[in-house]
Amino acid sequence: MYVNVDLKYVVDVLSSYMNLKDEDFIAYYLCRRGYNPFEVLVAIVLSQNTRDELAMKAFNNLRSVLGVLNPQVILSQSPEVIEDAVRVAGMYRRRTLVIKELARVLINLDSLDKLLTMSVEEVRDLLLSVDGIGYKTVDVFLLMCRGEPVFPVDTHIRRVLKRLGIIEEGDDYLEIQGKVHKLLPPNYYLKAHLILIAHGRTYCKAKKPLCNECPINDLCPKNI
Numbered sequence: 392m393y394v395n396v397d398l399k400y401v402v403d404v405l406s407s408y409m410n411l412k413d414e415d416f417i418a419y420y421l422c423r424r425g426y427n428p429f430e431v432l433v434a435i436v437l438s439q440n441t442r443d444e445l446a447m448k449a450f451n452n453l454r455s456v457l458g459v460l461n462p463q464v465i466l467s468q469s470p471e472v473i474e475d476a477v478r479v480a481g482m483y484r485r486r487t488l489v490i491k492e493l494a495r496v497l498i499n500l501d502s503l504d505k506l507l508t509m510s511v512e513e514v515r516d517l518l519l520s521v522d523g524i525g526y527k528t529v530d531v532f533l534l535m536c537r538g539e540p541v542f543p544v545d546t547h548i549r550r551v552l553k554r555l556g557i558i559e560e561g562d563d564y565l566e567i568q569g570k571v572h573k574l575l576p577p578n579y580y581l582k583a584h585l586i587l588i589a590h591g592r593t594y595c596k597a598k599k600p601l602c603n604e605c606p607i608n609d610l611c612p613k614n615i
């Protein structure tokens with residue numbers, strides 16, 4: 392069922408109830424603290440399908456073993472060294488393969504800062520050529536590190552938007568993103584991305600959503 396919910400108003404209401412902490416969002420945290428673009432991408436890979444808290448532990452382990460991360464450092468290490476460091480995030484062999492492949496693709500850049508200055512299309516093409524990197528990873532990078540007007544869709548956001556009646560069950564990534572782009576002004580994308588994830592973690596949980604305590608209970612058709 393499609394419902395005409397005012398998403399901007401929903402985001403405003405949720406913002407007034409929730410206190411976001413930088414460290415709950417690994418890419419946001421690292422971008423704001425000046426980590427290099429490659430490190431942010433590694434962190435986003437570490438956060439795929441796991442909690443940001445565990446991704447942060449894995450990232451810190453990797454940083455303490457290897458120092459500042461760049462493609463040269465990653466490619467000079469055996470897979471086992473990286474696997475051991477990122478084990479805490481789960482799927483450590485797969486993550487190591489993706490991080491190695493990312494390093495192989497990016498090692499030919501003159502400078503990692505190119506990732507901040509090349510066109511959005513070039514960044515997309517480059518990163519999407521890495522096996523294991525998809526739209527969401529690229530969009531998180533573009534939004535967090537470059538402030539580009541793109542809305543990344545994660546599993547919490549998909550669930551919340553579906554329950555709010557804004558998207559349909561079978562909508563794919565680009566369809567969901569397109570709907571959000573129509574409903575929110577670009578200067579809301581970052582705030583909405585963070586607040587909807589926080590809402591999905593806190594109230595609108597996958598199992599047993601806390602509808603009775605939910606700040607937007609009266610706005611929500613509860614398409615559960």
Ligand code: SF4
Pocket residue numbers: 551554555594595596600601602603605606607608611612613614615
């Ligand atoms: S009322 Fe329930 S289903 Fe709707 S957003 Fe809140 S927790 Fe989610």
